Amino acid sequence: MDDILEILESNSRISLKDLGKLTGKSKTALEKSIKKYEKNGTIVKYKTIINRQKIKGDKGVVALIEVKITPQKDVGFDLVAQRIYRFPEVKSCYLLSGTYDLLLLVEGDDIHTVASFVSEKLAPLSSVRGTATHFMLKKYKEDGVILVKQEKNKRLAITC
Amino acid sequence: MIAKQIKKIQPSGIREFFDLVLGMPEVISLGVGEPDFITPWRIREKAITALEEGYTSYTSNQGLLVLRQDISDHYKKKYALTYNPKNEILITVGVSEGLDLALRAVVNPGDKVIVVSPHFVAFPALAQMAHAKVLYLLTKEEEGFKINPKALKELVKQNPKAIILNYPSNPTGITYTKKELKEIWKVLSKKDIVVISDETYDELTYKDVHTSFPSLDKKAKARTILLNGFSKGYAMTGFRVGFVCGNKEIIEAMTKIHSYSMMCGPIISQIASSEALRAQKEVKQMRLAYQRRRDFIVKEFNRLGLKTIKPQGAFYCFVSLKKYKIDSLEFAKKLLFQEKVAVVPGTAFGKEYSSYIRISYATSLDDLKNAIIAIERFLNKL
Numbered sequence: 001m002d003d004i005l006e007i008l009e010s011n012s013r014i015s016l017k018d019l020g021k022l023t024g025k026s027k028t029a030l031e032k033s034i035k036k037y038e039k040n041g042t043i044v045k046y047k048t049i050i051n052r053q054k055i056k057g058d059k060g061v062v063a064l065i066e067v068k069i070t071p072q073k074d075v076g077f078d079l080v081a082q083r084i085y086r087f088p089e090v091k092s093c094y095l096l097s098g099t100y101d102l103l104l105l106v107e108g109d110d111i112h113t114v115a116s117f118v119s120e121k122l123a124p125l126s127s128v129r130g131t132a133t134h135f136m137l138k139k140y141k142e143d144g145v146i147l148v149k150q151e152k153n154k155r156l157a158i159t160c
Numbered sequence: 161m162i163a164k165q166i167k168k169i170q171p172s173g174i175r176e177f178f179d180l181v182l183g184m185p186e187v188i189s190l191g192v193g194e195p196d197f198i199t200p201w202r203i204r205e206k207a208i209t210a211l212e213e214g215y216t217s218y219t220s221n222q223g224l225l226v227l228r229q230d231i232s233d234h235y236k237k238k239y240a241l242t243y244n245p246k247n248e249i250l251i252t253v254g255v256s257e258g259l260d261l262a263l264r265a266v267v268n269p270g271d272k273v274i275v276v277s278p279h280f281v282a283f284p285a286l287a288q289m290a291h292a293k294v295l296y297l298l299t300k301e302e303e304g305f306k307i308n309p310k311a312l313k314e315l316v317k318q319n320p321k322a323i324i325l326n327y328p329s330n331p332t333g334i335t336y337t338k339k340e341l342k343e344i345w346k347v348l349s350k351k352d353i354v355v356i357s358d359e360t361y362d363e364l365t366y367k368d369v370h371t372s373f374p375s376l377d378k379k380a381k382a383r384t385i386l387l388n389g390f391s392k393g394y395a396m397t398g399f400r401v402g403f404v405c406g407n408k409e410i411i412e413a414m415t416k417i418h419s420y421s422m423m424c425g426p427i428i429s430q431i432a433s434s435e436a437l438r439a440q441k442e443v444k445q446m447r448l449a450y451q452r453r454r455d456f457i458v459k460e461f462n463r464l465g466l467k468t469i470k471p472q473g474a475f476y477c478f479v480s481l482k483k484y485k486i487d488s489l490e491f492a493k494k495l496l497f498q499e500k501v502a503v504v505p506g507t508a509f510g511k512e513y514s515s516y517i518r519i520s521y522a523t524s525l526d527d528l529k530n531a532i533i534a535i536e537r538f539l540n541k542l
Contacts, residue, residue: 021459022452151198158181158191158502160281
């Protein structure tokens with residue numbers, strides 16, 4: 001992977017100046033590369049990982065929902081999946097092998113919002129054969145980042 | 161009460177400075193000689209499992225055969241070097257022990273040993289403890305802190321018993337190309353000199369691939385005691401595992417000393433080290449991170465007018481203070497008190513290097529950035 005992408009993936013807020021110092025590339029060259037990546041969809045979006053557990057009064061809940069669906073002729077799962085992932089409540093949607101077909105990550109203000117999404121929007125779809133909803137209790141790690149306790153090195157401040 | 165030989169060894173002049181740093185909280189330190197990464201998890205996991213499985217005993221004096229076999233395979237694959245795991249490899253407690261054993265195994269009282277300066281602090285001290293007389297080969301900034309074959313040729317006229325090489329180097333970060341090593345070997349091969357090659361930082365080589373000294377030719381292999389370990393490249397300093405590769409005769413002699421003074425390396429660490437050799441992906445990631453920090457810090461120091469040669473290995477650079485005409489210890493002390501940034505004075509690595517400081521970039525990019533801001537402010541007031 002290109003150096004620029006690797007650095008941006010771990011810190012998308014890095015300044016062009018620092019990025020230049022790390023990669024040895026000029027500001028214009030960097031801007032050009034980044035634009036290219038943005039345009040061709042390599043860089044999809046710049047986002048921030050927030051540990052919601054740290055926000056006082058944050059009431060959001062997250063649920064993982066397993067969905068069994070009936071595939072349709074010619075288009076397989078894609079059309080049903082599309083129908084489902086277009087719901088704004090669905091944050092992520094994956095087609096999986098195994099005992100069920102789709103795995104959804106759904107966010108809502110509270111348990112009731114998620115429950116009504118399942119019972120009123122998701123389950124009634126004719127191609128949905130069944131659902132199982134798991135509410136998330138605690139996030140330990142997200143996108144490769146450990147959220148709970150960061151390890152710190154315990155080196156002495158000076159050694160030869 | 162204390163033996164003359166030990167009394168003779170000068171306590172490092174910067175010990176006092178180190179104590180100052182250690183007594184100061186919230187220092188940004190560019191003075192640490194070890195990785196800032198914590199040992200990759202898969203290696204730690206292996207150590208935990210070893211404990212759970214009850215591996216708490218001694219191992220053979222030479223170390224676990226499986227680890228020696230893994231090291232042998234690694235050297236064959238990486239450097240096309242063949243060492244028989246049964247009698248040509250010894251597991252030591254860190255590379256420092258390997259160095260101590262090597263010197264004690266080959267030096268007779270009064271023998272001369274060449275140390276290339278600026279040098280790692282332990283080299284002259286261990287040589288003296290082995291009753292050697294140290295011959296210093298001073299390298300110069302103008303020559304990229306590399307050994308000048310002519311100067312070496314001059315020095316070997318004194319018939320030294322051994323030379324200690326260390327590349328990539330602590331404290332300069334410089335390393336040698338195969339061609340340069342061949343020139344050094346050309347000088348050394350004419351005499352009967354043992355080459356003690358400390359290649360602790362071989363995994364942290366940035367531009368060209370590292371050339372292991374014994375891989376130069378058959379004769380070089382026969383005459384070289386190769387030292388390496390897991391501390392730096394694998395971020396395992398606390399595990400204390402090093403190893404020595406050499407001919408049967410030298411390994412046997414070193415094992416003799418090791419078996420009486422150390423018995424064996426810690427078994428848990430040895431098991432973890434086997435796993436380390438399989439963690440090449442993690443090593444590569446760390447190397448990449450160091451490389452980026454190096455590019456950053458070298459550029460910044462040169463921008464500040466502190467001339468810095470771009471090092472090709474390890475995680476150090478040796479920064480010149482010549483422009484400011486200030487002694488390295490004074491510089492380090494003032495910088496510590498005024499800006500709470502710690503660096504190591506060049507004199508720690510040889511008294512002639514009082515116009516240099518050693519910078520370690522095994523520190524997070526944020527710390528490096530803040531250190532640079534502080535140093536810039538400091539220089540403006542100088």
